Each structure stands twice: as structure tokens, then as C-alpha cells.
Amino acid sequence: MISHDRNFLDAITNRTVEIANGRVYDYKFSYSKYLDHREQELEAQIEAAKAQQKYIKETEILINKFRAKKNKASFAQSLIKKLDKLERIDVDQLDSAAMKFSFPAAPRSGKAVVTGENLSKSYDDLTVFSDIDLLIGRQEKIALVGKNGAGKTTLTKILNNKLDYNGKLNIGHNVDIGYYAQDQTETLDPEKTVFQTIDDEAQGEIRTQLRGLLGTFLFQGEDIDKKVKILSGGEKARLALCKLMLKPYNLLIMDEPTNHLDMRSKDMLKSALNSYDGTLIMVSHDRHFLHELVDTIYEVTPKGLNQHLGDIYEFLAKKKTESIAHFERSKADNAAKKNKESSSNKESYEARKERDKRKRKLSNVISKCQSEIDSTEKKIKEMDVVIAGLDYTEQNKSTKILEEYGVLKNSIGELMGRWEEAEMELDLITASEPN
Ligand SMILES: Nc1ncnc2c1ncn2[C@@H]1O[C@H](COP(=O)(O)OP(=O)(O)O)[C@@H](O)[C@H]1O
Ligand SMILES: [Mg+2]
Numbered sequence: 001m002i003s004h005d006r007n008f009l010d011a012i013t014n015r016t017v018e019i020a021n022g023r024v025y026d027y028k029f030s031y032s033k034y035l036d037h038r039e040q041e042l043e044a045q046i047e048a049a050k051a052q053q054k055y056i057k058e059t060e061i062l063i064n065k066f067r068a069k070k071n072k073a074s075f076a077q078s079l080i081k082k083l084d085k086l087e088r089i090d091v092d093q094l095d096s097a098a099m100k101f102s103f104p105a106a107p108r109s110g111k112a113v114v115t116g117e118n119l120s121k122s123y124d125d126l127t128v129f130s131d132i133d134l135l136i137g138r139q140e141k142i143a144l145v146g147k148n149g150a151g152k153t154t155l156t157k158i159l160n161n162k163l164d165y166n167g168k169l170n171i172g173h174n175v176d177i178g179y180y181a182q183d184q185t186e187t188l189d190p191e192k193t194v195f196q197t198i199d200d201e202a203q204g205e206i207r208t209q210l211r212g213l214l215g216t217f218l219f220q221g222e223d224i225d226k227k228v229k230i231l232s233g234g235e236k237a238r239l240a241l242c243k244l245m246l247k248p249y250n251l252l253i254m255d256e257p258t259n260h261l262d263m264r265s266k267d268m269l270k271s272a273l274n275s276y277d278g279t280l281i282m283v284s285h286d287r288h289f290l291h292e293l294v295d296t297i298y299e300v301t302p303k304g305l306n307q308h309l310g311d312i313y314e315f316l317a318k319k320k321t322e323s324i325a326h327f328e329r330s331k332a333d334n335a336a337k338k339n340k341e342s343s344s345n346k347e348s349y350e351a352r353k354e355r356d357k358r359k360r361k362l363s364n365v366i367s368k369c370q371s372e373i374d375s376t377e378k379k380i381k382e383m384d385v386v387i388a389g390l391d392y393t394e395q396n397k398s399t400k401i402l403e404e405y406g407v408l409k410n411s412i413g414e415l416m417g418r419w420e421e422a423e424m425e426l427d428l429i430t431a432s433e434p435n
Contacts, residue, residue, distance in 0.1 A: 001013060004261070004262050004263055004266075006031055006032060006263075009030065009031035010030050010031050010032050011431070013030050013031065014028070014029070014030055014424060015027065015028050015029070015030075016029055016030065016031055016034035018034070018038070020092070021092070025038075025092075028417075028420075029420075030424075041092075042091065042092060045089065045090075045091045045092065046091055048089050049089040049090075049091050052086075052088070052089050056083060056086070059079055059082070059083055060083070062076075062079055063076045063079050063080055063083075066079075098264045098265065098267075098268050099216055099217050099218055099238060099241075099265055099268050100216065100268060101216050101217070101241075101245065101268070101272055102272050102275055102276075103244070103245065103249075103252070103272055103273070103275075103276045103278070104245065104247070104248035104249075105248060105277060106248060106249065106250035106276065106277050106278030106279075107174065107176065107248055107250050108138075108174070108250070109138055109172055109173065109174045109175045109176075109250045109251070109278075109279070110138070110172035110173030110174055110175065111137060111138050111172070112135065112136075112137060112138075112170075112172045113136050113137060113138055113140070113171070113172045113175055113250075113251055113279045114134055114135070114136040114159060114169075114170075114171060114172065114175075114251075114281075115134070115135055115136075115168075115169070115170040115172070116132060116133060116134035116135075116159075116167065116168065116169045116170075117133055117167055117168040117169075118130075118131055118132070118133065118166075118167040118168065119131075119132040119133075119134070119155075119158065119165055119166070119167035119168070119169060120132065120165065120166045120167055121151065121154050121155075121158065121163070121165050121166070122166075127302070128150075128151035128154050128302070129150070129151045129154075129155070129300060129301070129302050129303075129304065130302070130303065130304070131303060131304040132155070132167070132300075132304050132305050133304065133305065134298075134305060136279060136281065137279075138172075138250075138279055139277065139278065139279055140279055140280075140295070140296065141273070141279070141280040141282070141293060141294045141295055141296075142280065142281055142282070142294055142295070142296045142297070142298060143282045143283070143284060143290050143293075143294040143296070143297045143298065143312065144156070144281060144282070144283045144298050144300055145283075145284070145285070145290075145297060145298070145299050145300070145312075145315075146299050146300035146301065150300040150301065150302075151300050151302075152255070152283045152300050153182050153255055153283070155300060156179075156253050156255050156281065156283060159171070159177070159253055159281070160177055160179050160253060171251075174250075175250060175251050175279075176247070176248070176249045176250055176251065177249060177251045177252075177253060178244045178247070178249030178251070178252045178253070179253050179254075179255075180240055180241070180244060180252070180253070180254040180255060180257050181240070181255055182255035182256045182259075182283070184236040184237070184239075184240050187240060187243070188228045188236060188239060188240060188243075189228060190227065190228045190229035191227060191228070191229065192227065192228055193224065193225050193226060193227055193228070194214065194219050194223060194224045194225070194226055194228065194231070194239055195210070195214065195224040195225065197228060197239060197243065198210050198213070198214060198239075198242060198243065198246065201243060201246050202246045203246075203247075206245075206246060211224070213242060213245060214242060216242075217238045217239065217241060217242040218238060219235075219238070219239070219242075223235075232260075233259070233260035234260040234261060234262065234265070236260070237257065237259070237260040237261055237265075238261075238265070240257075241257070241269065249278060250278040250279060251278060251279045251280075251281070252273075252276065252278060252279070252280050252281070253281045254280070254281070254282050254283065254284075255283045256283050256284055256285070257269065257282075257284070258284055258286045258289050266286070266288075266289055269289075270289055270293055273293060274292075274293060280294070282294060287312050287313065287316065290312040291311060291312050291313060292311070294312070295309070295310070295311075296308070296309055296310075297310070297312060297315045299315075355429055355433070358425075358429060359426060359429055359430075362422045362425055362426045362429075363426070365418065365419075365422040366419060366422045366423060366426070369415050369416075369418050369419035369422065370419065372415050373412060373415045373416065373419070376408055376411055376412050376415065377412065379408055380405070380408050380409065380412070383401070383404070383405050383408065386401060387401065387402070387405060
């Protein structure tokens with residue numbers, strides 16, 4: 001599964017493979033645990049690298065001090081050799097490159113940016129929506145949400161004058177629309193290179209800074225000669241965003257721009273949009289992205305727009321209560337269903353008993369693992385001290401101790417694995433429990 005969606009990955013995966021810097025890193029954790037682990041690993045690496053740097057510096061000072069002295073020259077030589085042989089600790093370069101950008105200042109537009117009245121759209125026999133009224137004022141930031149196929153893309157195309165429609169639509173005075181299409185092939189020419197795409201569009205002063213601009217969107221070196229048709233989804237998304245920088249627009253209409261962006265890029269886009277002083281119409285399913293970005297939510301339904309003033313989480317909570325209320329109503333209406341339900345309740349009693357039994361078992365395994373890990377770690381600590389003072393002339397004894405030490409270290413790994421497995425199963429059981 002390739003995804004940037006943390007909750008989604010955590011729910012379904014138990015192993016994470018990271019590809020970075022031309023290498024593959026393999027972890028036997030789910031996504032969130034992998035992130036934590038990775039962070040700790042990096043911290044440890046950084047510490048170790050720091051200590052090593054210090055050691056190198058000190059040794060170099062010694063070398064310089066003794067090199068000139070006749071009777072110490074060979075000592076200096078041996079230090080030099082030692083440094084040469086020293087394997088340098090590399091700190092993994094996390095792919096921390098992030099696109100940092102801000103949208104050009106928006107020229108002032110009229111106060112009413114979009115006014116729509118009784119808008120409707122049909123494709124042949126299919127009526128996508130009807131009776132849409134819409135009034136979007138200057139500098140408002142709104143989200144369009146709705147089910148797959150509700151007509152969000154259709155509506156944004158209508159606003160962009162790319163589709164015919166029924167009803168009245170007025171785009172305000174002096175409004176310049178920057179459009180990010182859901183399907184990039186609509187706005188990017190697959191045969192052009194990355195550079196041509198930007199070069200053909202740019203006018204005026206910005207033409208002198210195209211390479212820098214492309215660099216901001218993480219296109220470097222030979223990347224800019226790649227043709228659009230071979231770009232990855234994320235690269236196309238970045239190129240389409242880059243294109244929006246070329247002119248100052250005062251209405252941005254973006255149709256699911258986060259689909260191919262990783263978390264960092266999403267954050268960067270969000271902060272750029274937060275400081276954007278124009279008007280924004282955003283189509284997105286991404287609640288984290290919409291949170292604290294938009295102040296009004298319009299839900300596209302077949303019968304028009306539902307307006308909700310406030311944050312996306314409030315909107316979703318409201319939807320949930322509504323759908324639960326709806327569910328309760330239909331439940332009450334349906335007596336036949338009720339019968340079925342009671343039998344399924346009976347079933348679930350047996351299932352629940354089984355589940356509880358398994359849960360108790362897992363909890364036991366977990367606490368046993370924990371206490372064994374504790375005691376093993378204690379033993380290892382004690383042995384650390386013994387090993388530090390080991391007399392290697394007593395070969396038999398030291399070999400035995402080192403072997404024992406190895407066994408202890410291995411058993412920690414094993415215990416951790418068992419603990420992890422039990423935790424995971426317990427998580428799964430808890431998650432699948434009916435509320
Ligand atoms: N060119 C078209 N011809 C016929 N039907 C279309 C066309 N474009 C979209 N549709 C249909 O219109 C509906 C709305 O599509 P769309 O606006 O893309 O939805 P959304 O973006 O909300 O997922 C869908 O049922 C889709 O199949
Ligand atoms: Mg769409």
C-alpha cells in the first residue's frame with residue numbers, strides 16, 4: 001500500500017518500507033510507530049556522530065601537537081592511521097526537502113467574487129445537481145465537499161468557464177482565476193518538459209527566476225528536462241502548483257490538490273494558502289488539511305448546496321449525528337429488521353465471550369513480556385559493567401560471558417516482537433468491537 005494517510009496506514013499495515021536517498025529502509029512497525037522509531041534512531045545517530053566528531057577533532061589537535069616533535073612523530077603517525085581507518089558515522093539524510101513558497105499577492109477584486117443562482121448541470125440524461133445558489137465574497141475561503149460523483153469537479157469547471165450550464169452565474173469585477181484541476185492532464189501538456197511548461201506560461205520579470213522557482217518546487221538539475229508524461233503524481237502536482245505562481249490571481253479554485261502530496265508538502269501548501277490574501281474555493285476530502293484553512297463548508301448535493309459556517313470537524317460531527325439519527329429512524333420503522341437484529345445480538349453474545357477471553361489472554365501475554373523485558377534489561381545492565389572490566393587474557397571465561405550477553409540481547413528482541421504482536425492483535429480486536 002502506497003499512501004500518505006497516517007490513520008489509514010496504521011489501521012491496515014504492520015511493516016513500513018521507506019525509500020529515501022536511493023536506499024531502502026525496512027521496519028517491522030506500522031506507520032506511526034515507524035515514525036517514532038525513526039526519530040529516535042536519528043537522534044541516536046546524531047549523538048553518536050557528534051561524539052565521533054569531537055573525538056576526531058581532539059585527535060587532530062594531538063596530531064598537530066606531536067607531528068613536529070622528533071621523538072613523538074611516530075606516535076602522531078599512528079594517530080593519523082587510526083583516524084584514516086575510523087569508519088565515519090553517517091547520519092541518514094531524512095528527505096527533509098520541502099517546497100516553501102507563498103502565493104503572489106492578490107490584486108483587489110470586486111466584493112462579490114462569485115454569484116450563482118439556480119445553477120444546474122446535466123450530462124445528457126444525468127442530472128448531476130440542480131438549484132445551486134452561491135455567493136462568495138472577496139477573501140472568503142470556502143471548501144466544497146460531497147460524495148464521489150456529487151458534482152464538485154463539475155461545479156469548479158463551470159466556475160472556470162470550462163463547461164456550459166443552466167442558471168445564472170456571475171464572476172465579479174476584476175476577478176482573475178487560478179485553477180488547479182483534479183486531473184492534471186487537463187492543464188498540463190504531457191509532451192512538454194517541466195521547464196517548457198513553466199517557460200511557455202511565464203511573462204515579465206519572473207522569467208529571469210524560472211530555475212529558482214522550479215527549485216522551490218523541488219525540481220532540480222535534470223528534473224527540469226523530464227517530460228510531463230513521465231512525472232509521478234506528486235511531481236505533476238508540484239508542477240501544477242508552480243504554474244499558479246507565475247501570475248497573481250485573486251481567486252484560486254483548487255480541485256483536490258492534496259491527493260498526491262506528502263504530509264510535508266501538504267503542510268506547506270496549507271500555510272501558503274493561509275497567508276494568501278485572495279479568495280479560495282477548495283475541493284478536498286482531507287479533514288486535517290481543511291481544518292483551520294476554510295471558514296465555510298459547502299456540501300454539494302443533488303438538490304443544491306448545504307452551507308455550514310464553521311470548521312470541518314464541526315461539520316463532520318454534525319453529519320455523524322444526523323446520520324445516526326437517520327439510522328435510528330429507519331431502525332424504528334423496520335420491525336422485520338428488528339427480529340433479525342435480536343438473533344444477531346444473540347450471536348454477538350457468543351462472539352463477545354470469545355473476544356473477551358482472547359483479550360484477557362493477550363493482556364496477560366503483554367504484562368508477562370513487559371516484566372521479562374524489565375528483568376532482562378536489568379541483567380544486561382549488570383553485564384555491561386562486568387564486560388567493561390573483562391580480562392580478555394582469561395579467554396574461556398570472557399567468551400562465555402560474551403555469549404551469555406548475546407543470548408540476553410537476542411531474547412530482548414524476541415520479547416519485544418512478542419509484545420508487539422500481542423499489542424497489535426489487541427488493537428485490532430478493540431478496533432473491531434461494536435461501540
Ligand atoms: N463529461 C461527462 N459526461 C457524462 N457524465 C459526466 C461527465 N463528467 C462527469 N460526469 C458525471 O457527473 C457526475 C459528477 O462528476 P464530478 O463532478 O466529477 O464529481 P465529483 O468531482 O464530485 O466527484 C458523475 O456521476 C460523473 O460520472
Ligand atoms: Mg472531482
